[in-house]
Amino acid sequence: MILKNLIFKTRSYRRFDESFRIEENTLKELVELARLSASGGNKQPLKYLICTSPEDCRRVFPSVIWAAYLKDWDGPEPGERPSGYIIIIGDNSITEAFGVDHGIAAQSIMLGATEAGLGGCMIASIKREQLRNELKIPERYEILLILALGKPVEKVIIDEIKDGDVKYWRDAEKNHHVPKRPLNELIINF
């Protein structure tokens, strides 16, 4: 099952080899995957901002709020920051109800990133007004998700959940551990 392997490898990565740069065309190909994915009522209200240059990345980075559960970590240090971003925005001139279109699109993009040898993180915790001002995003667009991308340098390990505690954590080797609920807890019958 090729897809299962791809999904298994598509972890949320937050530390990257920043010296590795991403081609703009690579991110365009990832947006193409989102374009071909389902959209509620086929409205296709999502638009995409692509950032790959070090300068553009420096403009986006401060608006990203990183890893809420890692209290003494403010996000990746210089040298370990993302090499690219895809910012998903919703076009209010098409609809004001984006449903879960950006979740569908983001998953297609992140799976494609894995296939392209990249990795990253979907981020909904965003300093939205700061980002809007910095990138001069017109009011008609709603800022929905930031997909931070790069060449991951961290190992992410899926653990069995203990006592229902969903908080991810880092071990002494900086490996990132993510507790997941077991399948039999997710499938229910009434």
Next chain:
Amino acid sequence: MILKNLIFKTRSYRRFDESFRIEENTLKELVELARLSASGGNKQPLKYLICTSPEDCRRVFPSVIWAAYLKDWDGPEPGERPSGYIIIIGDNSITEAFGVDHGIAAQSIMLGATEAGLGGCMIASIKREQLRNELKIPERYEILLILALGKPVEKVIIDEIKDGDVKYWRDAEKNHHVPKRPLNELIINF
């Protein structure tokens, strides 16, 4: 690019060979794909109801609202109805904000369905109270999405969009046409 091909084949199908039945285990494997996908704050608040028997399918079908743009079509006829459903519900005892978790999960599941030789449709237009009563879904669960699944018997064709009209339509051979916005309309710069 294996993923692009998979995404390209993952169209929204609404007519099926109902004589083809789906194994319950197949749908469990699809939920496993959702389990391994990203979840906001790693909260993992989604649960899944699986229906594969003709009887269970008959209980779900009347609560699905089909294809809003096809005004003179009330949904698939007997013999062309889905052979299975995955109903995604949100557990309010974990969170009341599901973000786009169900979009991410649904895309993983639908891609997995394609890989398994199935197809289907994500449906958010649901007679929610009717479904809740029929399946006796407790109030603590929010009904988020129905994924209708089966062996597709229709051809879905992606067209270039004309005059911004996003409405899908059927041709004389009952092929389903879906107009998609071009990539250069989706990627924007400010």
